[in-house]
Amino acid sequence: MSNSNYIFTNQVSSVPVNPNVGYNNSWVKVDSNARRELYAQASYITNLDGLSVSLTAGNVNIGDVHIADPGGLHANVADVGAGLGALRVLTQDFDSIHDSVSIGDKKGINFASIQPSTSALRTYDIGSRVTNWDVLSAAVNGSTYTTFPSNPANEITILNNTGGIIYIKNAAKSIGLPIDNNTSVDLRLVGDTNEVAVLASSNNKTVFGTFIAYN
DSSP, rough: OOOOOOOOEEEEEEEEGGGGGSSSSOEEEEEEESSSSEEEEEOOOOOOOGGOOOOOOOSOSSSSSOOOTTTTTOOOOOOEEETEEEEEEOEEEEESOOOOEEEEOOTOSSSSEEETTTTEEEOOTTTTOOEEEEEEEEEOOSOOOOOOOOOOOOOEEEOOSSSSSEEEEEETSSSOOEOOOTTEEEEEEESSSSGGEEESSSSSSEEEEEEEEEE
16 A cells, blocks of 8 residues: 555634534534545633643744733844854943943833943842932041041942042941042942041042932
């Protein structure tokens, strides 16, 4: 007996031409090159919540399937090297020179950003907002540490443009960190700018700082 290659195309048929297949309107007519009428019965799944599908293949191709948000924006997989892929996310401009990748919440308010200058993930507390920022200064000398004026803050940037080395330390500690001239340093604060104390390499110097407060 020789084997034959058959081509099948399913078509819904409410009334089968062949009365031997039954009259429950659940039959699918199959177009084929078998030179005879073929029918298949359709199944109606009523408990989809109990249907479980498990895939164990190493590589499953489901076709044109996307991860999409309710607004219809799709996430794509980008080629990042030989045999490597990564989920591509939105790039946002934070200034005119650099841009950063940010991952935001559904409200578009809180986010984690990846800064290109450091290639590090910077996270923000949920609900964080900038409530205040300002510039402060302190007249410092070369014999004793001077504490910055008190301002509620979470971060401070200290600029050394005194012409020499300055030393900064936690006001409650004893060891200072040297900072070269024309150099700045960023510090995370517990809650106030008066946590920072500064010592200059000579008298009659002024040190500036910029602080930021979050709620």
